[in-house]
Amino acid sequence: MEIPVIAEEAEKKGLDMVGTGDILNPKWLRHVREETEEKDGYLEKDNVKFIPTTEVEDQDRIHHLIIFPDLETVEEAYRDFRELSDDIRREGRPRIKADGEKIVEIAKKHDCLIGPCHAFTPYTAVYGHKNSLKECYGDQVDNLDFLELGLSADSSMASKISDHEDMVFLSNSDAHSPWPHRLGREFNRAELEEESFEGLRKLFHREAGEIELNVGLDPREGKYHCSACNSCHQKYSLQQAKDFDWRCQECSGTIKKGVKDRVEELSDREADYPVRYLHLPPLAKIIQYTVGHASPTTKTVQKRYEVLNEEFGAEIDILVEIEIEEIAEIDEEVAESIRKFREDEIVMIPGGGGQYGERIIPEDVSEREEILEEKSSEIECRY
Numbered sequence: 268m269e270i271p272v273i274a275e276e277a278e279k280k281g282l283d284m285v286g287t288g289d290i291l292n293p294k295w296l297r298h299v300r301e302e303t304e305e306k307d308g309y310l311e312k313d314n315v316k317f318i319p320t321t322e323v324e325d326q327d328r329i330h331h332l333i334i335f336p337d338l339e340t341v342e343e344a345y346r347d348f349r350e351l352s353d354d355i356r357r358e359g360r361p362r363i364k365a366d367g368e369k370i371v372e373i374a375k376k377h378d379c380l381i382g383p384c385h386a387f388t389p390y391t392a393v394y395g396h397k398n399s400l401k402e403c404y405g406d407q408v409d410n411l412d413f414l415e416l417g418l419s420a421d422s423s424m425a426s427k428i429s430d431h432e433d434m435v436f437l438s439n440s441d442a443h444s445p446w447p448h449r450l451g452r453e454f455n456r457a458e459l460e461e462e463s464f465e466g467l468r469k470l471f472h473r474e475a476g477e478i479e480l481n482v483g484l485d486p487r488e489g490k491y492h493c494s495a496c497n498s499c500h501q502k503y504s505l506q507q508a509k510d511f512d513w514r515c516q517e518c519s520g521t522i523k524k525g526v527k528d529r530v531e532e533l534s535d536r537e538a539d540y541p542v543r544y545l546h547l548p549p550l551a552k553i554i555q556y557t558v559g560h561a562s563p564t565t566k567t568v569q570k571r572y573e574v575l576n577e578e579f580g581a582e583i584d585i586l587v588e589i590e591i592e593e594i595a596e597i598d599e600e601v602a603e604s605i606r607k608f609r610e611d612e613i614v615m616i617p618g619g620g621g622q623y624g625e626r627i628i629p630e631d632v633s634e635r636e637e638i639l640e641e642k643s644s645e646i647e648c649r650y
């Protein structure tokens with residue numbers, strides 16, 4: 268994960284703006300400074316704009332995402348956070364000995380943008396530890412600029428909580444490697460007044476610009492989507508789990524509460540969010556499912572990825588934009604898979620109890636119906 272590599276891969280993917288991540292780390296800050304050119308409101312490397320960002324972890328193990336206007340501000344904020352952290356010199360995501368309220372206060376003192384990260388993950392996020400944003404952010408709750416959904420949730424889930432009304436949801440990829448099935452595995456498409464920090468600020472505050480599309484993984488793919496047994500992965504509905512006192516009826520293991528049911532507990536209204544959320548895995552993964560390989564990095568998968576990439580350019584265009592007939596002229600099988608993803612003809616067996624969900628690409632509509640019927644209790648997360 269170095270700037271020149273990220274810039275090259277981002278261009279292949281079709282990403283115009285990328286968060287640097289980890290920018291409070293002094294070594295990484297030096298690298299970013301050396302490798303990019305600082306412009307008004309963004310950093311530039313080749314044709315990609317970078318925006319300084321970091322996650323920080325608070326005293327309750329909750330993660331927050333901070334977006335900085337420029338590198339000078341990063342250094343100023345660093346001095347404040349250093350007073351409250353033992354590991355800021357060496358960690359990518361420093362631990363700050365303060366609560367969410369204090370962290371927002373510091374971020375706002377420096378005119379940064381801030382919001383909760385991957386808000387629903389069970390162990391390190393706001394709803395893993397608190398029952399409301401207010402409980403975490405106190406009087407600073409109105410100063411939050413956005414909410415990051417994370418890989419385990421989408422906007423229809425998050426919009427069931429009325430506290431999130433008027434908030435902009437971000438589907439960020441939180442990539443830990445630059446390869447195309449990681450970088451931009453989730454992304455946001457927005458119309459911005461300008462591609463800069465200021466453009467983002469206006470977008471979040473609804474002064475100018477608009478989010479057009481959130482694209483990300485299907486939350487049902489997550490290891491903790493349904494409530495399910497930690498040992499044998501038998502799934503349960505929330506009511507069943509409660510009735511059985513969180514004890515598995517098959518093996519007497521422990522039932523772990525899933526993200527879906529956590530959202531259900533917190534929700535106080537019907538899902539309602541104006542921006543479309545497209546459930547779409549990265550192209551390399553779609554090719555992997557199509558050829559039936561175990562990983563997206565096999566030679567065959569990479570080869571077919573490169574051919575499409577050379578023909579059509581940015582991956583994001585191939586996934587959401589280019590006509591299926593056009594793609595089919597180059598790779599008929601993959602084009603058909605992309606069509607099924609775009610039109611939601613995939614069957615998803617949700618994950619739970621530490622087991623990932625499983626995607627099935629049915630041959631045709633009637634096979635899809637068969638699978639839906641045969642696996643209905645698993646698909647609906649019940650015993």
Ligand SMILES: [Zn+2]
Pocket residue numbers: 322330384385391
């Ligand atoms: Zn995090």
Ligand SMILES: [Zn+2]
Pocket residue numbers: 496497498499500501515516517518519520
């Ligand atoms: Zn069990």
